Amino acid sequence: MSFGIRFFPQEASSIAGSVDALFYTLLAFAVALGLFLTVLVVGYAVKYRIGSAADRTGARARSLPLEMAWTIASLVMAFIFFGWGAVLFVRRDRPPPDAVEIAGLGKQWMWEFRHPGGQREINELHVPVGKAVVVSLASQDVIHSFYVPAFRVKQDAVPGRTANVWFIATQPGRYHLFCAEYCGTQHSEMGGWVTVLAPEQYASWLGSQGEGESLATSGGKLFRALGCSGCHGNFSKVRAPGLDGVFGQPVALANRQTVIADERYLRDSILVPNKEIAAGYQPVMPSFDGLVDEAELQMLMAYLKSLSLQSPSFPAAKNEAPQ
Amino acid sequence: MSEFRKLTLAYIGLLALLALTVGSSFLALGGFNSALNLVIAAAKTAVIAILFMHLASDGVLPRLAVAAAGFWLMILFGLTLIGQ
C-alpha cells in the first residue's frame, strides 16, 4: 500500500483497536488544536504586521474570563484523556481467567519461551489465535522489555521479579517481537517473531515440537531434587507448611499481617524465606538464592501453581501437550 | 550572658535527648522504637536549628529554604513509596 510506505501499525490483538481509538482521538484533538493555534498566530501575524492598517483599538493585556476559560477547557480535556487512558491501562492487570500461561525469560540477548507443555523456543513465540495468552516475564541479567507492536503490549522484564503481560491475538500472521528496553551491545538484535496460528495449526505445532516435559512436571522434579519435598512433603519431620493450593490464597504471617500468596510471595519465599514467615512456623527454611536460576524458578512456580486447584488462572495441569 | 546560658541549656538538652534515644532502644516497643527514635531525632534537629543555627531569628528567607527542602523531601518519600 502507498508505495510500501507504512503510516499505521498493524492491529492484531483484542486491545489494539481500543488503544488506537484513543490514539486517533487524541491525534484529532492535537491536530485540531494545532491548526487552530496556527491559524490564530499566523492570522495575527499577518493582520497586525507592522504598518498594516488593522484596527488596534480596544487592546487588552489580560482578560480574566478568557484565561479562566482556557485553563478550565484544558483541564477538562486533560481529564478526559487521562481517564480514557487509565481505564484501558488497568485492564493490563486483569488477564482473562482461562489464559494459556507461557514463561518468558529475557537474557542478553535473546528471548526464551517455554510453553505449559514444556515446548521451548528462542526468539520465536507461537500462540493460538483468539485465546488469551499470559506471558510471565523474568530476566536473568539486566532489564529487558517484551514488546509486540502489533498487539500494543509492552512489559519490562526486571531481574529479581516476575511480571505478567497478556494479550489475545486476533489475526493469524507473523509479527515483530522486540526488546524495547536498552540492554547492552546487541539490544537491537534481541527479538524475533510472534507467530499467531489458527487453533488447529497451533495444536499441530505444539505436537510437532516433540515430547516436551511440562513446565510443572519439571518443576515437580526440581522440587524433589532440591529437597523442598523433604520439608514440605507429607511425611517430613520438619514442620513446614503444606503447599497444596497455596497459590492465590491469603497466608497469615508471623507478624500478624496477611498477604496473598501471589507470584511475588512465592518467589520471595524461595529466595528470601526470612522476609515473610508464615504464622506458626519456625524460620528454618534456607534461602535458595543462587541455587536456582531464573528458569528453574519459573519451573518451581509453575509446579507450585499447579498444586492450586482453586486457582483458575493456571491451566497447566489440563494443558499438557495435546498429542 | 544569657546567650551563653541558652546555648548551654541547648547542649544539655541535646545530651539528654541522646540518652533518651539510646535508652529507649533497649525497651522492646516493637515498631514504636523506630518511630520514637525518629521523633527524638526531629526534636534534636529542632534544638540545633533554632538555638544553634538561629533559624527562628534570621528572617524569613532561611525558613523559606527549610520549608522548601522539607516539602520536596516529602514528595520524594511519599511518591516513591506509593509505587511499591
Next chain:
Amino acid sequence: MSSDLASASYLAEGAGPRSWLLTTDHKRVAWLYFVSLTAFFFLGGTFAVLMRIELATPAGDLVSDDVYNRLFSLHGIIMVWFFLVPSIPATLGNFLLPLMIGARDLAFPRLNLASWYVFMFGSLFALASVVLGGVDTGWTFYTPLSTLYANGFVSTAAFGVFIVGFSTIMTGINFIVTVHTLRAPGLTWFRLPIFVWTLYATSLVMVLATPVLAASLILIVLERVFGIGIFNPDLGGDPLLFQHLFWFYSHPAVYIMILPGMGVVSEVLPCFSRRPLFGYKAVALASMAIAVFGFLVWGHHMFVSGQSAYAGVVFSFLSFCVAIPSAIKVFNWSLTLRKGEISFETPMLYALFFLALFTFGGLAGLFLAALAIDVHVHDTYFVVAHFHYIMVGGMVTAYMAGLHFWWPKLTGRMYSEVWGRIAAAVTFIGFNLTFFPQYVLGFLGMPRRYHTYPPEFAFWHILSSAGAVVLAIGYLMPLLYLAWSLFRGAQAPANPWRATGLEWQTSSPPPAHNFDRMPTVTRPAYDYPMKGLTEKRSDPVEDLV
C-alpha cells in the same frame, strides 16, 4: 542613556587570557560558558549526525553495535548535562540576570567563576571516558546494566556528571540569592521580567533535584567500584529504586531544560509585537507551578517498568496536571500578538518557531502521559520525537532566539539580518524533516536505541537522516555569521529593538560595573508604548519610588 557618554565596556577591561580566565565579572563568565557550551553542542551534534548516517540504512554498516551504543549514550549525556541544562541559564542567564534586575553582579561572583571551573573539570572528566573507550549505558544509566554488565567507562562518566551537578547547584544558589537580595529599588516581584521568573524557577529545581541525581550516581559508582549491592537484585537490591531516584531528578530536569527557553520567548514576543505580555501574572505563576508540579510526575517514565498499576494511574493523572501551566503559557503567548505591531526580525522568527515546535512536542507529551498509549509507544521513536521537539525544537530554538535578541548587548555588534532569517528558516525545515518522521516511526513500533532495524522502517529513517543534514547546516550558519559579526558587524546601539527591560538601558556592550547610574524601577515589565490599550497598565506599587 546614550552609549557615547558611557564608560568603557566590559570587553575593554583587558584582553589577555588571565583577564578572562580569572574574571569574576558575570558577563565574562557567561562568555566562558558560551564558548564551552558551543563546543559541546557541536560535539553532541556530530555524534547525532553519525547516528543518523548509520540509521540511513537498516543494516548496521557504518559502525558496530558497540560504537552505536556509545554514540547515543554520549550524545544524550553531552547534550543534556553539558549543553542543555546549563545552556540558557549559564550563558544568557548569567549575562542578563544582574542586568535585568539592576544589580552590579551576581551575589557571589567568585562562586560563579568557580562554577565554570567545576563544570569544565567535570565535563572533561566525563569526556575522558570517550578517549578511554566510551560509555554504553544510555544517558539514563539504568541498573543493573550500568552497574554489573556495561563494558564502558561508566564510573568515569557518572563521576563527571556528578561533578557537573555541583556546578549546576552553585549556579542555582547564586541565582536564587541574587533574585532575592539584589533587585533594584522598585523592582517588585511582579515587575520582574518573565525571564527572571523562569530563571528563578529553574534554579529552584536545580538546587532541589540535582542532589538526588548526585545520590543515585554516587550509589552507582559505589556499586561498580566497591561492589555494594544497592540496585543489584542478586544481593536483594532493587533495580527500580534507581529508576525512581533517576527520574526524580530527570523529570524536573526536563523543566530545567525548558523554563529558561519559555522565559526568552516571553521577552522576545512582546518586544517584536510591541505589546505587553498577555496575562503576565498567569505566565509568571505558571512558571513556578511548572517547577513545583514537575516534581510530582517522574513515575510516567516507568509505566511499564513493573511499578504498580495504582502508581501508574496516579503519575499519569499528575502528568496531565503538569501540562496545564504549559497550556496556559501557550495561549498567553499567542494572544500577545493580538493587536500588536508585529515585525519579523530573526529573534522573532525563532520565537514563533519555538511556539509551534514546543506545542507539538508538548502535545505529544499528552500522548505519552495517556497510559494505554504509552504502553505502546514507550521506548520507541515516538518518545525520541517528543523530547527532541521540546528540547531541540523548543529549547535550542529559544536559545537561538535569545542569542540573536541579545547578541547586540553581548557583543556590541549587529549580525546580518538576512542570514539570520535564512538560518532560522533552514533550521525550522530541517528540524521538522528530521523529527516529524520519528513520530510515525514510533507509532509504527520502531524501538529506540536500535542500531539495526527491520527494513519496513527504512523510508521514515531515510527522511529523518536527510533532515539531520539540513538541520546541521541550519546550525552551522549562525556559527559563521555570528562569528563574522564579531569583527565586521555594525556597531550596535544601546537598544536596537526598542525593547523595555533594564538591560537595554545601559550601553551595548555594558560597562564592567553594568550601570553608570544604578536604576530604579517605576513601571511594570513589558511596558511597551502602544496605541489603543484599554486598561491602565499600572500596578499598585507604581509610585513606590
Next chain:
Amino acid sequence: MKSPTTSIAFDRPARETAADSFAMWVLIGSEVMLFGAILLVFMFARLSYGDAFAGAAKHLSLPLGTANTVVLITSSFAMALAHMYTAARRWRAAGWALAATALLGVVFLAIKATEYAREFSEGLAPVLGAPFIYKGPDPVHAEFFFGLYFAMTSLHALHLICGVIVIGGILALWPRTIEASRFRRVQAIGLYWHFVDIVWVFLFPVLYLINR
C-alpha cells in the same frame, strides 16, 4: 581602603551577610535532598529486610557510636559558642572555640576510623573487595546493610572532613581577615557544621539503634 563587602554586587555589608546566610540555607536544603535520597534507599531496604538489618545493626559498636554522637554534639556546641563570641567581637575566644570545634571533628573522625578498622578486621566491610564474613542469619542482606552503612557514614565523614579543612583555613587566615569577613565566615561554616551534625543525629538512630 578595602571595600567592606567581598562581592561588588553589594553596597552594604549587612546585606551581604544576610545573603550569605540565605545562600548557606539554600545549600543546606540541597544537601537535605542528597542525604534524603540515600536515606530513602536505606528505608526501602529496611522495610524489605527488617530482620536482617536489625541483626546486622547489632554488629555495630553502640558505645563508639554513642560516644561519637556526644563528640559531635559537643563540637556543635563549640561552634555555637564561636558564633556567639564572633558576634560579640571577642576574637580570641572565638578562635579558640573554632579550634575546639575542628579538634572535636578530628576526634569524631578518629573514632569513626577505629570503628571502620574494627569492622574491616571482623570481615564486616563488603567494600574494596574485602571478604564479607558474617555468621548471623541472612548474610546476603546483612551485607546490604553494611554496604549502605559504609556509603552513608563515609559520605557524612567526607562532609566533616571538608568542614574541618575549611575551619583550618579560616583559622590560618584569621589574623589577616577583616572583621566583617570574620563574622561572615564563622556564620557560614557554623551553619554548615550544624547541618552535618543534624545528619548524624539521624544516621545514628537509623543505623545503630534498629530494635536493639
